[in-house]
Amino acid sequence: xxxxxxLLFGGRSSEHGISCVTAGGILGAIDRSRFDVxxxxxxxxxxxLHVSDDPAQWRLHxxxxxxxxxxxxxxxxPAAVKRPGEKVQxxxxxxxxxEDLAAVDVVLPLLHGPYGEDGTVQGALELLDIPYVxxxxxxxxxxxxxxxxxxxxxxxxxxxxxxIVLHEDEWAARGEEALARVRAELRAPWFVKPARAxxxxxxxxxxxxxxxxxxxxxxxxxxPRILIEEGVTGREVECGVLASPPGQAPRTTIPxxxxxxxDLDFYDxxxxxxxxxxxxIEVPAALSDEETDAVREVAARAFTALGLEGLARVDxxxxxxxxxxxxxxxxxxxxxxFSMFPVLWRNMGxxxxxxxADLIEQARARRVGLR
Numbered sequence: 001x002x003x004x005x006x007l008l009f010g011g012r013s014s015e016h017g018i019s020c021v022t023a024g025g026i027l028g029a030i031d032r033s034r035f036d037v038x039x040x041x042x043x044x045x046x047x048x049l050h051v052s053d054d055p056a057q058w059r060l061h062x063x064x065x066x067x068x069x070x071x072x073x074x075x076x077x078p079a080a081v082k083r084p085g086e087k088v089q090x091x092x093x094x095x096x097x098x099e100d101l102a103a104v105d106v107v108l109p110l111l112h113g114p115y116g117e118d119g120t121v122q123g124a125l126e127l128l129d130i131p132y133v134x135x136x137x138x139x140x141x142x143x144x145x146x147x148x149x150x151x152x153x154x155x156x157x158x159x160x161x162x163x164i165v166l167h168e169d170e171w172a173a174r175g176e177e178a179l180a181r182v183r184a185e186l187r188a189p190w191f192v193k194p195a196r197a198x199x200x201x202x203x204x205x206x207x208x209x210x211x212x213x214x215x216x217x218x219x220x221x222x223x224p225r226i227l228i229e230e231g232v233t234g235r236e237v238e239c240g241v242l243a244s245p246p247g248q249a250p251r252t253t254i255p256x257x258x259x260x261x262x263d264l265d266f267y268d269x270x271x272x273x274x275x276x277x278x279x280x281i282e283v284p285a286a287l288s289d290e291e292t293d294a295v296r297e298v299a300a301r302a303f304t305a306l307g308l309e310g311l312a313r314v315d316x317x318x319x320x321x322x323x324x325x326x327x328x329x330x331x332x333x334x335x336x337x338f339s340m341f342p343v344l345w346r347n348m349g350x351x352x353x354x355x356x357a358d359l360i361e362q363a364r365a366r367r368v369g370l371r
Contacts, residue, residue: 004087
Protein backbone atom coordinates (compact mmCIF):
# COMPACT_ATOMS: atom_id res chain seq x y z
CA UNK A 1 0.00 0.00 0.00
CA UNK A 2 1.20 3.51 -0.76
CA UNK A 3 1.56 6.22 1.85
CA UNK A 4 -0.52 9.34 1.27
CA UNK A 5 1.25 12.66 1.87
CA UNK A 6 -0.35 16.08 2.16
CA LEU A 7 2.15 18.59 0.84
CA LEU A 8 1.52 21.96 2.51
CA PHE A 9 3.07 25.10 1.01
CA GLY A 10 2.64 28.80 0.23
CA GLY A 11 1.44 30.57 3.35
CA ARG A 12 1.06 34.07 4.72
CA SER A 13 4.73 34.99 5.10
CA SER A 14 6.85 37.03 2.71
CA GLU A 15 8.54 33.75 1.75
CA HIS A 16 5.32 32.48 0.13
CA GLY A 17 6.85 32.21 -3.34
CA ILE A 18 9.98 30.42 -2.17
CA SER A 19 7.78 27.90 -0.36
CA CYS A 20 5.94 27.25 -3.65
CA VAL A 21 9.24 26.70 -5.45
CA THR A 22 10.28 24.24 -2.75
CA ALA A 23 7.01 22.37 -3.28
CA GLY A 24 7.69 22.20 -7.01
CA GLY A 25 11.01 20.52 -6.33
CA ILE A 26 9.42 17.92 -4.05
CA LEU A 27 6.53 17.27 -6.45
CA GLY A 28 8.96 16.67 -9.28
CA ALA A 29 11.09 14.17 -7.39
CA ILE A 30 8.95 12.30 -4.87
CA ASP A 31 8.61 8.59 -5.65
CA ARG A 32 4.99 8.31 -6.84
CA SER A 33 5.18 4.51 -6.68
CA ARG A 34 5.62 4.82 -2.91
CA PHE A 35 3.72 8.00 -2.11
CA ASP A 36 0.40 9.43 -3.19
CA VAL A 37 0.58 13.22 -2.97
CA UNK A 38 -2.17 15.71 -2.17
CA UNK A 39 -1.04 19.29 -2.87
CA UNK A 40 -2.47 21.88 -0.49
CA UNK A 41 -1.59 25.51 -1.11
CA UNK A 42 -2.11 28.16 1.53
CA UNK A 43 -2.99 31.51 -0.02
CA UNK A 44 -1.41 34.78 1.07
CA UNK A 45 -4.53 35.48 3.13
CA UNK A 46 -4.45 32.07 4.85
CA UNK A 47 -6.98 29.92 2.93
CA UNK A 48 -6.10 26.22 2.52
CA LEU A 49 -6.90 25.07 -1.04
CA HIS A 50 -6.53 21.84 -2.97
CA VAL A 51 -4.23 22.81 -5.85
CA SER A 52 -2.41 21.24 -8.79
CA ASP A 53 0.33 18.70 -8.08
CA ASP A 54 2.01 19.47 -11.43
CA PRO A 55 5.62 20.48 -10.60
CA ALA A 56 5.75 22.80 -13.62
CA GLN A 57 3.19 25.11 -12.00
CA TRP A 58 5.44 25.71 -9.00
CA ARG A 59 8.71 26.76 -10.61
CA LEU A 60 10.37 30.12 -11.07
CA HIS A 61 9.34 31.73 -14.37
CA UNK A 62 11.43 34.62 -15.71
CA UNK A 63 12.73 35.32 -12.22
CA UNK A 64 9.24 35.44 -10.69
CA UNK A 65 8.17 33.03 -7.96
CA UNK A 66 4.77 31.33 -8.28
CA UNK A 67 1.84 32.05 -5.96
CA UNK A 68 -1.03 29.92 -4.71
CA UNK A 69 -4.09 31.08 -6.72
CA UNK A 70 -7.10 32.33 -4.80
CA UNK A 71 -9.53 30.03 -6.62
CA UNK A 72 -9.79 26.37 -5.72
CA UNK A 73 -11.56 23.89 -3.50
CA UNK A 74 -11.16 24.82 0.16
CA UNK A 75 -9.63 22.10 2.32
CA UNK A 76 -11.24 21.22 5.64
CA UNK A 77 -9.26 19.68 8.49
CA PRO A 78 -10.93 17.00 10.61
CA ALA A 79 -13.44 18.18 13.19
CA ALA A 80 -12.01 15.90 15.88
CA VAL A 81 -8.83 14.06 16.85
CA LYS A 82 -8.31 10.90 14.84
CA ARG A 83 -8.23 7.54 16.61
CA PRO A 84 -4.85 5.71 16.95
CA GLY A 85 -3.96 3.86 13.76
CA GLU A 86 -6.40 5.82 11.63
CA LYS A 87 -5.48 7.99 8.70
CA VAL A 88 -6.45 11.65 8.69
CA GLN A 89 -9.53 12.30 6.57
CA UNK A 90 -9.32 15.58 4.69
CA UNK A 91 -12.37 17.03 2.99
CA UNK A 92 -13.01 19.85 0.52
CA UNK A 93 -15.81 22.24 -0.26
CA UNK A 94 -16.53 21.63 -3.94
CA UNK A 95 -19.37 23.41 -5.74
CA UNK A 96 -21.12 24.08 -2.46
CA UNK A 97 -20.84 20.49 -1.22
CA UNK A 98 -18.50 18.96 1.36
CA GLU A 99 -16.73 15.98 -0.20
CA ASP A 100 -13.95 13.62 0.86
CA LEU A 101 -10.52 14.55 -0.51
CA ALA A 102 -8.09 11.96 0.82
CA ALA A 103 -7.15 9.85 3.82
CA VAL A 104 -3.67 11.13 4.70
CA ASP A 105 -0.83 9.44 6.59
CA VAL A 106 1.61 12.34 6.98
CA VAL A 107 1.68 16.10 6.38
CA LEU A 108 4.87 17.55 4.88
CA PRO A 109 4.87 21.29 5.73
CA LEU A 110 7.11 23.12 3.26
CA LEU A 111 6.36 26.52 4.76
CA HIS A 112 9.12 29.06 5.26
CA GLY A 113 8.97 31.93 7.73
CA PRO A 114 6.16 33.10 10.04
CA TYR A 115 2.76 31.40 10.01
CA GLY A 116 4.30 28.07 9.09
CA GLU A 117 7.89 27.45 10.10
CA ASP A 118 7.40 29.10 13.48
CA GLY A 119 5.31 26.48 15.29
CA THR A 120 1.89 27.85 14.32
CA VAL A 121 1.01 25.21 11.73
CA GLN A 122 2.76 22.58 13.83
CA GLY A 123 0.42 23.51 16.69
CA ALA A 124 -2.64 23.16 14.47
CA LEU A 125 -1.51 19.67 13.42
CA GLU A 126 -0.69 18.73 17.03
CA LEU A 127 -4.22 19.65 18.10
CA LEU A 128 -5.54 16.93 15.81
CA ASP A 129 -2.73 14.36 16.36
CA ILE A 130 -1.75 14.59 12.69
CA PRO A 131 1.76 13.22 11.98
CA TYR A 132 4.03 15.69 10.22
CA VAL A 133 7.60 16.11 9.05
CA UNK A 134 9.97 18.29 11.05
CA UNK A 135 10.33 19.81 14.48
CA UNK A 136 7.54 20.35 16.99
CA UNK A 137 5.97 23.57 18.25
CA UNK A 138 8.59 24.72 20.74
CA UNK A 139 11.64 23.91 18.65
CA UNK A 140 10.10 25.47 15.54
CA UNK A 141 9.16 28.65 17.41
CA UNK A 142 12.59 28.91 19.03
CA UNK A 143 14.49 28.54 15.76
CA UNK A 144 12.22 30.97 13.92
CA UNK A 145 13.23 33.64 16.45
CA UNK A 146 16.92 34.41 15.97
CA UNK A 147 17.19 36.00 19.41
CA UNK A 148 15.61 32.96 21.11
CA UNK A 149 17.90 30.65 19.12
CA UNK A 150 20.91 32.65 20.25
CA UNK A 151 19.86 32.45 23.92
CA UNK A 152 19.26 28.69 23.74
CA UNK A 153 22.58 28.01 21.99
CA UNK A 154 24.55 30.17 24.38
CA UNK A 155 22.92 28.39 27.33
CA UNK A 156 24.25 25.13 25.83
CA UNK A 157 27.77 26.57 25.52
CA UNK A 158 27.62 26.98 21.73
CA UNK A 159 29.24 30.14 20.35
CA UNK A 160 27.18 32.77 18.50
CA UNK A 161 27.93 36.33 17.38
CA UNK A 162 27.58 39.10 19.95
CA UNK A 163 24.27 40.87 19.53
CA ILE A 164 21.57 43.18 20.89
CA VAL A 165 17.81 42.62 20.68
CA LEU A 166 15.70 45.70 20.01
CA HIS A 167 11.89 46.00 20.08
CA GLU A 168 9.96 48.52 18.01
CA ASP A 169 8.45 50.09 21.16
CA GLU A 170 11.91 50.65 22.63
CA TRP A 171 13.05 52.12 19.31
CA ALA A 172 10.12 54.55 19.28
CA ALA A 173 10.81 55.69 22.84
CA ARG A 174 14.63 55.66 22.96
CA GLY A 175 15.91 55.24 19.43
CA GLU A 176 19.04 57.37 19.81
CA GLU A 177 20.00 55.56 23.00
CA ALA A 178 19.61 52.23 21.23
CA LEU A 179 21.85 53.32 18.35
CA ALA A 180 24.45 54.62 20.80
CA ARG A 181 24.43 51.28 22.60
CA VAL A 182 25.01 49.41 19.34
CA ARG A 183 27.91 51.65 18.41
CA ALA A 184 29.43 51.33 21.90
CA GLU A 185 29.01 47.57 22.47
CA LEU A 186 29.31 45.98 19.02
CA ARG A 187 32.07 46.29 16.47
CA ALA A 188 31.20 47.13 12.86
CA PRO A 189 30.24 45.78 10.45
CA TRP A 190 26.81 45.26 11.95
CA PHE A 191 24.19 42.87 10.64
CA VAL A 192 20.66 44.12 11.29
CA LYS A 193 18.05 41.35 11.07
CA PRO A 194 14.34 40.84 11.70
CA ALA A 195 14.17 38.34 14.57
CA ARG A 196 11.52 36.22 12.88
CA ALA A 197 12.03 36.25 9.13
CA UNK A 198 13.98 33.99 6.80
CA UNK A 199 15.75 34.02 3.42
CA UNK A 200 17.65 37.15 4.53
CA UNK A 201 14.53 39.29 4.06
CA UNK A 202 14.95 42.66 5.75
CA UNK A 203 18.62 41.98 6.55
CA UNK A 204 21.23 44.70 6.07
CA UNK A 205 25.00 44.78 6.44
CA UNK A 206 26.07 48.15 7.82
CA UNK A 207 29.58 49.61 7.93
CA UNK A 208 28.68 53.31 8.19
CA UNK A 209 27.06 54.38 11.51
CA UNK A 210 25.00 56.91 9.56
CA UNK A 211 23.27 54.03 7.72
CA UNK A 212 22.35 52.16 10.87
CA UNK A 213 19.00 53.91 11.39
CA UNK A 214 17.81 53.07 7.87
CA UNK A 215 18.80 49.41 8.35
CA UNK A 216 16.88 49.26 11.62
CA UNK A 217 13.74 50.61 9.94
CA UNK A 218 14.15 48.11 7.09
CA UNK A 219 14.26 45.24 9.59
CA UNK A 220 11.27 46.60 11.54
CA UNK A 221 9.25 46.51 8.32
CA UNK A 222 9.45 42.70 8.59
CA UNK A 223 9.20 42.21 12.36
CA PRO A 224 8.63 44.39 15.46
CA ARG A 225 11.58 42.62 17.11
CA ILE A 226 15.02 42.77 15.54
CA LEU A 227 18.52 41.54 16.24
CA ILE A 228 21.66 43.58 15.63
CA GLU A 229 24.80 41.46 15.55
CA GLU A 230 28.49 42.11 15.37
CA GLY A 231 29.97 40.84 12.11
CA VAL A 232 32.07 37.69 12.38
CA THR A 233 35.15 37.39 10.21
CA GLY A 234 35.13 33.88 8.85
CA ARG A 235 34.04 31.50 6.16
CA GLU A 236 30.28 30.96 5.76
CA VAL A 237 29.71 27.23 6.05
CA GLU A 238 26.50 25.17 6.16
CA CYS A 239 25.88 21.68 7.52
CA GLY A 240 22.85 19.45 6.97
CA VAL A 241 21.43 17.47 9.89
CA LEU A 242 18.93 14.61 9.99
CA ALA A 243 17.46 12.98 13.06
CA SER A 244 18.51 9.42 13.85
CA PRO A 245 16.64 6.61 15.61
CA PRO A 246 16.17 7.21 19.36
CA GLY A 247 19.39 6.94 21.34
CA GLN A 248 21.63 7.72 18.38
CA ALA A 249 23.41 10.97 17.56
CA PRO A 250 21.98 13.15 14.76
CA ARG A 251 23.34 12.48 11.28
CA THR A 252 25.39 15.29 9.77
CA THR A 253 26.81 16.06 6.35
CA ILE A 254 30.26 17.14 5.35
CA PRO A 255 29.84 20.95 5.26
CA UNK A 256 29.42 23.09 2.19
CA UNK A 257 30.59 26.67 1.78
CA UNK A 258 28.89 29.74 0.36
CA UNK A 259 31.58 31.89 -1.29
CA UNK A 260 30.34 35.46 -1.76
CA UNK A 261 31.91 37.47 -4.57
CA UNK A 262 33.33 40.95 -4.21
CA ASP A 263 30.26 42.37 -5.96
CA LEU A 264 28.04 41.53 -2.95
CA ASP A 265 28.01 42.72 0.66
CA PHE A 266 26.61 39.40 1.87
CA TYR A 267 24.45 36.44 0.84
CA ASP A 268 21.11 38.25 0.63
CA UNK A 269 17.60 37.36 -0.61
CA UNK A 270 18.20 38.35 -4.25
CA UNK A 271 21.50 36.46 -4.44
CA UNK A 272 19.96 33.36 -2.86
CA UNK A 273 17.03 33.05 -5.25
CA UNK A 274 17.28 35.42 -8.20
CA UNK A 275 20.87 35.29 -9.40
CA UNK A 276 22.10 38.61 -8.04
CA UNK A 277 25.88 38.92 -7.87
CA UNK A 278 28.56 36.25 -7.79
CA UNK A 279 27.86 33.29 -5.53
CA UNK A 280 29.74 30.01 -5.58
CA ILE A 281 28.50 26.99 -3.65
CA GLU A 282 31.30 24.56 -2.85
CA VAL A 283 30.35 21.08 -1.69
CA PRO A 284 32.32 19.84 0.10
CA ALA A 285 33.83 22.95 1.64
CA ALA A 286 37.61 23.20 1.43
CA LEU A 287 38.13 22.82 5.19
CA SER A 288 40.76 20.90 7.08
CA ASP A 289 39.74 17.60 8.63
CA GLU A 290 39.79 19.25 12.06
CA GLU A 291 37.57 22.11 10.90
CA THR A 292 35.14 19.72 9.18
CA ASP A 293 34.83 17.62 12.33
CA ALA A 294 34.31 20.74 14.45
CA VAL A 295 31.50 22.02 12.21
CA ARG A 296 29.73 18.66 12.23
CA GLU A 297 30.07 18.35 15.98
CA VAL A 298 28.64 21.85 16.59
CA ALA A 299 25.78 21.21 14.15
CA ALA A 300 24.82 17.99 15.96
CA ARG A 301 25.08 19.70 19.36
CA ALA A 302 22.89 22.58 18.18
CA PHE A 303 20.28 20.14 16.80
CA THR A 304 20.13 18.35 20.15
CA ALA A 305 20.26 21.48 22.33
CA LEU A 306 17.32 23.03 20.45
CA GLY A 307 15.24 19.85 20.64
CA LEU A 308 14.93 19.55 16.86
CA GLU A 309 13.34 16.69 14.96
CA GLY A 310 13.42 15.58 11.37
CA LEU A 311 15.82 17.94 9.67
CA ALA A 312 17.75 21.19 9.97
CA ARG A 313 20.45 23.16 8.25
CA VAL A 314 22.92 24.72 10.66
CA ASP A 315 24.73 27.76 9.25
CA UNK A 316 28.03 28.69 10.89
CA UNK A 317 31.12 30.81 10.48
CA UNK A 318 34.56 29.19 10.72
CA UNK A 319 37.02 31.82 11.90
CA UNK A 320 40.71 32.02 11.09
CA UNK A 321 41.51 30.42 14.44
CA UNK A 322 39.20 27.48 13.69
CA UNK A 323 36.38 28.56 16.04
CA UNK A 324 32.88 27.56 14.88
CA UNK A 325 30.28 30.29 15.49
CA UNK A 326 26.63 29.47 14.78
CA UNK A 327 24.88 32.05 12.63
CA UNK A 328 21.42 30.52 12.12
CA UNK A 329 19.46 27.26 12.39
CA UNK A 330 16.80 26.51 9.78
CA UNK A 331 14.13 23.92 10.63
CA UNK A 332 12.77 23.93 7.06
CA UNK A 333 15.69 24.88 4.84
CA UNK A 334 15.38 25.49 1.13
CA UNK A 335 14.52 22.12 -0.38
CA UNK A 336 14.61 22.41 -4.16
CA UNK A 337 16.89 19.84 -5.89
CA PHE A 338 19.56 22.56 -6.13
CA SER A 339 19.25 23.96 -2.61
CA MET A 340 22.17 23.52 -0.25
CA PHE A 341 20.46 21.03 2.08
CA PRO A 342 19.65 18.36 -0.56
CA VAL A 343 22.99 18.98 -2.29
CA LEU A 344 24.82 18.35 0.98
CA TRP A 345 23.00 15.04 1.46
CA ARG A 346 23.53 14.03 -2.18
CA ASN A 347 27.25 14.47 -1.51
CA MET A 348 26.82 11.96 1.33
CA GLY A 349 25.18 9.45 -1.03
CA UNK A 350 21.55 10.17 -0.09
CA UNK A 351 19.71 11.15 -3.26
CA UNK A 352 16.91 13.74 -3.31
CA UNK A 353 14.00 11.29 -3.60
CA UNK A 354 15.48 9.09 -0.87
CA UNK A 355 15.96 12.12 1.37
CA UNK A 356 12.27 12.96 1.01
CA ALA A 357 11.36 9.34 1.81
CA ASP A 358 13.66 9.35 4.86
CA LEU A 359 11.84 12.37 6.31
CA ILE A 360 8.40 10.90 5.65
CA GLU A 361 9.31 7.61 7.29
CA GLN A 362 10.71 9.49 10.29
CA ALA A 363 7.39 11.30 10.67
CA ARG A 364 5.40 8.07 10.44
CA ALA A 365 7.54 6.45 13.14
CA ARG A 366 7.32 9.27 15.68
CA ARG A 367 4.56 9.56 18.22
CA VAL A 368 1.90 12.21 17.77
CA GLY A 369 0.33 14.34 20.45
CA LEU A 370 2.65 15.60 23.18
CA ARG A 371 6.20 15.40 21.85
